[in-house]
Amino acid sequence: MKWGADGIMVKLTEGTGYLSPKAGNQIANGFKVFNTVGVYHFFHGRGTAEAQYFLAWVKKMGLDKSTVLAIDVESPDLPWKTTSQVNVFLRYLVAHGYKNVITYGSGSWFNAGWINRSQLVDKAIWVAAYGVSQPGVAKANAWQYTDNFHGV
Numbered sequence: 249m250k251w252g253a254d255g256i257m258v259k260l261t262e263g264t265g266y267l268s269p270k271a272g273n274q275i276a277n278g279f280k281v282f283n284t285v286g287v288y289h290f291f292h293g294r295g296t297a298e299a300q301y302f303l304a305w306v307k308k309m310g311l312d313k314s315t316v317l318a319i320d321v322e323s324p325d326l327p328w329k330t331t332s333q334v335n336v337f338l339r340y341l342v343a344h345g346y347k348n349v350i351t352y353g354s355g356s357w358f359n360a361g362w363i364n365r366s367q368l369v370d371k372a373i374w375v376a377a378y379g380v381s382q383p384g385v386a387k388a389n390a391w392q393y394t395d396n397f398h399g400v
Contacts, residue, residue, distance in 0.1 A: 255282045257318060257374075260309070262290035264301045275309055286316030288352060293326050295336025302337075303344060313345045318374060321353040321363055331364040338369040350374050352392075355384035 258274040261267055268274075271287070278285035287309070289302040306317065319337050321330060334351060341349050352374040353363045365373055365385075374390035375383040383391040 255284045255286065257286045257288055257316070259320075260287040260289060261298075261302045261305050263292045264294065264297050266290075267305055271305075272309065275311070285311070286318060286348075287311065288318035288320045289337075290320045290323065291326070291334070291337065292323050293330060293333050295333040296340055299337040299340035303341060303346070306346070314348060315346070316348045316350060317341055317346050318350045318352045321351060322357065322376070326362075328362060329364070330362060331367050334363065335367070335369045342369065350389060352376065358385045 256274070256278045258271055258278060259268045260271050275285050275287070287306060289298060291298060302317075306315065319334060321334055327333075338349050338351070349370050350372040351363060351365075351368055351370070353376065355375050355377045357363050358365055358373060358375065363373075365371055372389045373385065374392065375385045375388040376392045377383040377385075378393060378395065380393070383393075
């Protein structure tokens with residue numbers, strides 16, 4: 249790929265009432281370009297309710313159980329220690345046959361223990377660390393170093 253991208257992650261849902269109006273088109277275009285798409289949910293701390301809402305839309309979008317599903321843990325309304333509710337969300341997805349789950353957050357949230365990786369149901373993490381040469385969290389599975397496609 250010219251820009252060095254192998255796939256995309258699309259924001260699908262947030263909380264228990266928001267569906268990204270762009271998600272359908274972004275998912276369709278992602279499949280055209282990459283043949284694979286992952287989706288994420290912006291989390292507000294209500295584990296089961298948010299997982300149910302997210303998974304309903306994952307299914308409505310026709311995404312199969314091999315799809316990478318991410319929980320985006322960075323909302324300022326989350327409690328300081330949010331790992332237990334992240335695990336409720338992840339367990340719900342895994343219990344419904346979705347095994348490719350990953351937790352997204354800033355390096356500072358992982359390093360400060362807001363998200364305790366050692367306690368996560370699934371240890372896969374995707375770290376946001378913009379404008380630096382390394383994600384700043386040991387053994388990160390994925391790293392978001394920019395918030396735009398061209399990386400500038």
